[in-house]
Amino acid sequence: GENVEQHPSTLSVQEGDSAVIKCTYSDSASNYFPWYKQELGKGPQLIIDIRSNVGEKKDQRIAVTLNKTAKHFSLHITETQPEDSAVYFCAASKDGNNRLAFGKGNQVVVIP
Amino acid sequence: DSGVTQTPKHLITATGQRVTLRCSPRSGDLSVYWYQQSLDQGLQFLIQYYNGEERAKGNILERFSAQQFPDLHSELNLSSLELGDSALYFCASSVDRGAIYNEQFFGPGTRLTVL
Numbered sequence: 459g460e461n462v463e464q465h466p467s468t469l470s471v472q473e474g475d476s477a478v479i480k481c482t483y484s485d486s487a488s489n490y491f492p493w494y495k496q497e498l499g500k501g502p503q504l505i506i507d508i509r510s511n512v513g514e515k516k517d518q519r520i521a522v523t524l525n526k527t528a529k530h531f532s533l534h535i536t537e538t539q540p541e542d543s544a545v546y547f548c549a550a551s552k553d554g555n556n557r558l559a560f561g562k563g564n565q566v567v568v569i570p
Numbered sequence: 571d572s573g574v575t576q577t578p579k580h581l582i583t584a585t586g587q588r589v590t591l592r593c594s595p596r597s598g599d600l601s602v603y604w605y606q607q608s609l610d611q612g613l614q615f616l617i618q619y620y621n622g623e624e625r626a627k628g629n630i631l632e633r634f635s636a637q638q639f640p641d642l643h644s645e646l647n648l649s650s651l652e653l654g655d656s657a658l659y660f661c662a663s664s665v666d667r668g669a670i671y672n673e674q675f676f677g678p679g680t681r682l683t684v685l
Contacts, residue, residue, distance in 0.1 A: 489671075490671045492673065492674070494676070500678060500679075501572065501574075501660055501676035501677050501678045501679050502613070502660070502676045503572065503676070504673055504674070504675060504676075507671075507673065509671060547613060549613075556601065556603070556618060556625075556626070556664065556666065556672050556674070557603070557615040557618060557626050557628055558603075558605075558613075558615060558674060559615070560612055560613040560614075561612070562612045563612065563613075
């Protein structure tokens with residue numbers, strides 16, 4: 459099955475700086491890559507996703523890039539704010555198979 | 571708020587017992603997914619139901635079972651509970667009406683503690 463890995467496991471950034479989280483996946487047939495944000499005591503919240511027919515997608519301060527050849531995708535958060543502090547999960551799935559394979563998660567800490 | 575509701579929020583029980591977790595999907599969503607989140611395994615897909623029928627199975631133990639009712643709510647039944655079953659259990663739902671990609675929206679989860 460699909461194996462998704464995330465790096466780094468913990469990331470501390472100063473408020474206003476950028477944060478980048480990288481994920482790799484193993485199944486070349488995967489073509490849908492969502493990112494989830496999980497705050498303490500809450501369920502994962504979908505923040506952005508990318509399909510395999512595009513290389514980059516942006517939504518305000520959040521962007522995701524996808525490199526299908528290298529089988530990796532990244533989440534970029536610019537101008538970080540304290541409310542960005544959370545655990546971020548990347549995931550992957552493929553057509554006809556909606557099960558999401560998740561990475562282990564990244565703890566992002568934004569230091570005021 | 572994702573629109574997915576789960577009850578109960580917390581559940582404490584003893585080994586060997588059986589519990590039922592309940593999920594109501596977002597209005598209009600046909601698919602329900604169950605995931606288990608533990609510290610060592612992360613978020614693991616358990617099972618998916620689509621419009622009342624089982625569609626996909628993941629790493630779900632034989633002691634666990636699920637079903638989706640005509641009103642589309644779903645229940646996850648966990649029996650002969652073991653200490654290692656202690657985890658957060660999440661339900662997610664998606665529209666799944668012919669679209670290739672279906673965003674999944676997660677509920678707030680049920681925290682199960684087995685003593």
